[in-house]
Amino acid sequence: MRLFECGTLVPGCDWHTRADSDAEVVRRAVEHMRSAHGETLIHENMVDNIKARIVEETKAA
Ligand SMILES: [Zn+2]
Numbered sequence: 001m002r003l004f005e006c007g008t009l010v011p012g013c014d015w016h017t018r019a020d021s022d023a024e025v026v027r028r029a030v031e032h033m034r035s036a037h038g039e040t041l042i043h044e045n046m047v048d049n050i051k052a053r054i055v056e057e058t059k060a061a
Pocket of ligand 1: 032
């Protein structure tokens with residue numbers, strides 16, 4: 001699973017999402033940015049910032 005934690009981009013936010021593909025994670029993250037952080041205009045830079053922070057989730061025991 002691919003994991004994005006909003007707190008890596010917006011300090012203090014504890015929202016996160018996980019999905020099978022980076023594209024789906026980015027889609028959900030952009031939605032969250034719009035609804036939670038008032039980002040009505042999503043720049044390409046924002047998508048790059050999100051992509052750069054997606055990590056492969058390792059299952060902890
Ligand atoms: Zn957030």
